[in-house]
Amino acid sequence: MPIDLNTLKTAGPTITALTRPFWDAATDGRLTIQHCEECGRAIFYPRPICPHCWSKRLVWKDASGRGRLKSFSEVHKPGHPGWLPAAPYVVGLVELAEGPTMLSFILPGTRPQQIGDMLLLAPTAIGGRVLPAFIPVESRAEEKPQ
Amino acid sequence: MSRAKGAIVGIGELKPQRLTSGLTTLEMIAEVSRLAVLDAGLEPAAIDGLLVGPQVGETPQHVPATIAEYLGLAPTMANVVDLGGASGAGMVWRAAAAIEAGMCDAVLCVLANNREEVAPRSPNRNPIREFDVPFGASGANISYALLMQAHMAEYGSTARDFALIAAAARANAQLNPDAIFYGKPADVEAVLASPMIASPLHLLEIVMPVAGGEAVVVTSTERARSLRKPPVHLLGAGEKVTHRAVSQAPSLTSGPLKSAMARAFQQSGTRADEMDLLSLYDCYTIMVATTIEDAGLCAPGAFGAWLNDHDLSHKGAKPLNTHGGQLGFGQPDLAGGMTHIVEAVRQLRGEAGERQIGKAGLALVTGNGATMSEATALVLGAA
Ligand SMILES: [Zn+2]
Numbered sequence: 162m163p164i165d166l167n168t169l170k171t172a173g174p175t176i177t178a179l180t181r182p183f184w185d186a187a188t189d190g191r192l193t194i195q196h197c198e199e200c201g202r203a204i205f206y207p208r209p210i211c212p213h214c215w216s217k218r219l220v221w222k223d224a225s226g227r228g229r230l231k232s233f234s235e236v237h238k239p240g241h242p243g244w245l246p247a248a249p250y251v252v253g254l255v256e257l258a259e260g261p262t263m264l265s266f267i268l269p270g271t272r273p274q275q276i277g278d279m280l281l282l283a284p285t286a287i288g289g290r291v292l293p294a295f296i297p298v299e300s301r302a303e304e305k306p307q
Numbered sequence: 308m309s310r311a312k313g314a315i316v317g318i319g320e321l322k323p324q325r326l327t328s329g330l331t332t333l334e335m336i337a338e339v340s341r342l343a344v345l346d347a348g349l350e351p352a353a354i355d356g357l358l359v360g361p362q363v364g365e366t367p368q369h370v371p372a373t374i375a376e377y378l379g380l381a382p383t384m385a386n387v388v389d390l391g392g393a394s395g396a397g398m399v400w401r402a403a404a405a406i407e408a409g410m411c412d413a414v415l416c417v418l419a420n421n422r423e424e425v426a427p428r429s430p431n432r433n434p435i436r437e438f439d440v441p442f443g444a445s446g447a448n449i450s451y452a453l454l455m456q457a458h459m460a461e462y463g464s465t466a467r468d469f470a471l472i473a474a475a476a477r478a479n480a481q482l483n484p485d486a487i488f489y490g491k492p493a494d495v496e497a498v499l500a501s502p503m504i505a506s507p508l509h510l511l512e513i514v515m516p517v518a519g520g521e522a523v524v525v526t527s528t529e530r531a532r533s534l535r536k537p538p539v540h541l542l543g544a545g546e547k548v549t550h551r552a553v554s555q556a557p558s559l560t561s562g563p564l565k566s567a568m569a570r571a572f573q574q575s576g577t578r579a580d581e582m583d584l585l586s587l588y589d590c591y592t593i594m595v596a597t598t599i600e601d602a603g604l605c606a607p608g609a610f611g612a613w614l615n616d617h618d619l620s621h622k623g624a625k626p627l628n629t630h631g632g633q634l635g636f637g638q639p640d641l642a643g644g645m646t647h648i649v650e651a652v653r654q655l656r657g658e659a660g661e662r663q664i665g666k667a668g669l670a671l672v673t674g675n676g677a678t679m680s681e682a683t684a685l686v687l688g689a690a
Binding site for chain 2: 234
């Protein structure tokens with residue numbers, strides 16, 4: 162039986178004033194990322210300047226929540242002891258439809274993950290906080306995110 | 308009077324504050340760097356050298372890569388200058404020297420610090436800590452597993468292909484009595500049977516952490532001529548830093564060593580296939596696979612076939628990590644990358660004893676940091 166991820170004693174994010182909109186949105190079940198009004202690109206993770214053109218004209222916009230699995234690993238020996246009860250679990254690199262890539266927790270789908278899988282945002286309570294996790298698209302109808 | 312060594316062309320400064328509530332040093336570095344580069348009238352992409360200070364606590368290691376990634380830079384020279392109050396001046400001189408040496412053209416030298424009323428409980432506040440760790444990704448194993456999985460998906464490389472690298476390292480370590488795995492060979496089957504740590508990465512594809520130390524002495528070629536041992540010459544070098552977190556890697560199947568090695572070959576007028584010794588950084592099997600491909604020794608994705616076609620021992624045509632590599636010797640933390648240099652010097656001097664390679668004229672040495680992020684390549688030549 163899968164364990165309740167919310168009971169894990171994992172390390173939460175180290176939030177700063179700059180990054181707070183991202184985490185506040187996550188708590189609301191949204192994924193919000195910065196967009197550069199100068200060069201038009203979306204960026205991840207949040208910064209005070211755009212890493213592509215160094216403009217400071219960055220605005221927060223909710224992402225579509227769609228992404229593509231660029232790579233993944235099933236973790237058997239976690240690097241942090243708080244994750245031991247959840248092992249094995251899957252983390253992956255999610256290329257967001259808006260462009261940038263983020264690392265996230267990948268919920269189990271109906272079949273084993275494959276690189277190239279289409280993913281959807283699946284806000285999930287992990288370690289006492291709602292995080293922007295993802296789930297394979299095909300699985301969404303059958304499995305309700307925790 | 309001698310000619311000028313360099314020039315300062317841009318400046319930036321942040322207004323001092325008694326306290327910075329919730330600002331990170333990285334955020335402040337971004338702000339002040341932008342001011343200096345704007346003042347210089349340069350595009351950010353023109354910055355190809357980066358000198359930064361240490362960041363105790365906030366980012367304990369890999370500081371230049373963390374800052375480069377944050378700023379969207381991919382410098383060909385990146386360093387920490389840790390000289391206290393002389394750090395700023397030390398940076399300027401090093402910047403000029405690096406430019407004169409052909410390492411880079413435009414160097415950003417930057418120092419900043421925040422000041423919190425109460426030090427945060429978790430002092431480590433860099434992007435990996437904030438955006439990777441909460442999702443269950445702590446440590447390098449998972450990052451390299453993600454690179455390995457991507458290689459397998461893109462090229463169809465197999466677990467056995469990667470296991471060949473670990474088995475070869477263990478085999479070579481049997482001729483190095485100092486190696487941690489001396490007397491403990493492991494064949495491909497043993498590597499594949501070892502526990503899965505983070506799929507597709509097996510335990511025996513990961514270096515064993517050990518205590519240790521390595522050192523080298525560098526001098527001018529003129530001075531070297533009169534010394535006791537035959538000199539080993541640095542014929543060419545290259546460096547590149549592209550990111551820190553695996554999520555920010557520009558490619559998962561090719562790394563910054565590609566351009567670092569290309570510069571080292573170009574500077575030395577050599578080619579990858581002319582190397583008599585490959586002394587390649589091997590924290591994980593995937594790192595060696597990618598390096599063989601990035602060096603141009605085989606086509607992208609073809610490392611498995613290349614390994615099968617070559618004898619990697621000291622007796623073979625392509626000796627690879629004759630000291631056992633870190634996978635066979637053990638990884639004494641940051642000194643692990645220097646084992647590849649020390650072994651190359653031994654081989655090029657003809658001092659490798661039982662494991663001496665035949666022709667020992669040229670060696671390729673690579674170093675790699677973080678997640679295929681920080682890369683330096685050297686071409687060394689026998690006197
Ligand atoms: Zn921009």
